[in-house]
Amino acid sequence: MNFEIKSSDIVKQKTDCLVLSIWQGKTQSQQVQDFDQLTNNTIANLITAGDFSGKLGETLVLYNVANIAAKKVLLVGFGERKSNPIENVDKIAKSIANLLTLLNSKQLVISLAHLNKTNSYGFVKRFVETMTYHSYRFDEFQSTKAPVIKTENIQFSIVDKTLIAPAELGLKHGLAVANAVSATRTLANQPSNVCNAQFLADKAKELNQHFNTLKISYYDEKALAKLGMNAYLAVGQGSQNESIMTVIEYQGAKDKNAAPIVLVGKGLTFDSGGISIKPAAGMDEMKYDMCGAATVYGVMQAVAELNLPINVVGVMAGCENMPGTGAYRPGDILTTMSGKTVEVINTDAEGRLVLCDVLTFVERFKPEAVIDIATLTGACIVALGHHYTGVMGNHSQLVDQLLTASNQANDKAWQLPLDNDFQEQIKSTCADIMNSSGRDGGTITAACFLSHFTHNYHWAHLDIAGTAWVSGGKKGATGRPVAMLIQYLLEQSR
Structure with missing residues (x-):
């Protein structure tokens, strides 16, 4: 998988799948509020109805969402708003990785509207490491291979442009760790x-x-x-x-x-x-x-x-x-x-x-x-x-x-x-x-x-x-x- 970081308008971005981070409760990021305004309060209605809570690691896939350029939308629960995202990143990234085969999407755009100066480097680094870890397959000696993950490109969308530099450093270090862990696992297996x-x-x-x-x-x-x-x-x-x-x-x-x-x-x-x-x-x-x-x-x-x-x-x-x-x-x-x-x-x-x-x-x-x-x-x-x-x-x-x-x-x-x-x-x-x-x-x-x-x-x-x-x-x-x-x-x- 190829990872990249951009600052973009997620609702207008054409992609196979848009991943939105949802806090537990009714208070959401500005990006989620903008999304709701365009889609007749899709997320707010789901939360009110009890169909989605934003609980840490919870996921829900939405198809054909009106006024959104993405083909499908994946909601991912980020837990309580007061929680530290870096402490939760492993569960969040694992939840997304486990859905990659089901999503059948070549490109994902992941909204990281919650990042700030203290967590942008660490969150992106750990996210890449964890997602790569849980996407790893060792089927070299199996005649029947595991289902192929079609995801080729994952783009992190960051609202605040001042956070891009530390996020890019986190991406660089995270990829090196992820590649090294995968190489180690393959050799050891x-x-x-x-x-x-x-x-x-x-x-x-x-x-x-x-x-x-x-x-x-x-x-x-x-x-x-x-x-x-x-x-x-x-x-x-x-x-x-x-x-x-x-x-x-x-x-x-x-x-x-x-x-x-x-x-x-x-x-x-x-x-x-x-x-x-x-x-x-x-x-x-x-x-x-x-x-x-x-x-x-x-x-x-x-x-x-x-x-x-x-x-x-x-x-x-x-x-x-x-x-x-x-x-x-x-x-x-x-x-x-x-x-x-x-x-x-x-x-x-x-x-x-x-x-x-x-x-x-x-x-x-x-x-x-x-x-x-x-x-x-x-x-x-x-x-x-x-x-x-x-x-x-x-x-x-x-x-x-x-x-x-x-x-x-x-x-x-x-x-x-x-x-x-x-x-x-x-x-x-x-x-x-x-x-x-x-x-x-x-x-x-x-x-x-x-x-x-x-x-x-x-x-x-x-x-x-x-x-x-x-x-x-x-x-x-x-x-x-x-x-x-x-x-x-x-x-x-x-």
């Missing part, structure tokens, strides 16, 4: 017999073809071995698919040597658990264990699309954990790239083994900050459900910045503690540390493990095990926490 580490590398190559501001480099198993990334390599030993680390570099700062922000994404394209094999129920969802890498892919796409004036490095740590004849075992002791040794207690605690070597590798970039994104622990779902991404780190300002970005982007996150009391749980009797300490505080002890490899820079860890995908009848990737990370990077660009 791929089945594991299609998406392996090589596939991730190929996707980065495609991204480079669209954006020449990106530099791509690849590290196959031979290169990983040369670097001493033995923990990373151990995880993939049981798979026929080669482990490949893909690095995406973007230099947008005026000072090309400025310290970059580094994003590290766990890319387990399938996690069987290895020798410590997972139960069969729900194992199909372990194709989503690469959602951290998919997030990095989407965010780097947005960074390039927006030409942000900062330096950013994204790492997709591609790997597959299988119980093959060469698989690593519980009891093995691995020497990481840092030189620290790890006793393997559970081969299903594999993500931290991949990440620890990558977190050592990225020291070479002399980063301003490092953020890793990983579907790391089921314990995070126990702690925070499927609502909040868990955030931990060794630098309070970085953690605070991510939490602020999560609130601004409506991409919920919550900080969990990270202190030395938990470090005791991962001490080993025969190595420096062990990779699993049981259920108690599992999300935190996993972050404690990673913290051993992040002493030389500011670091934050995002555990997205509960937020990266949904299960059941609507199974699929969510694209979280792409919006949070893009908001964070936007703030660092100001």
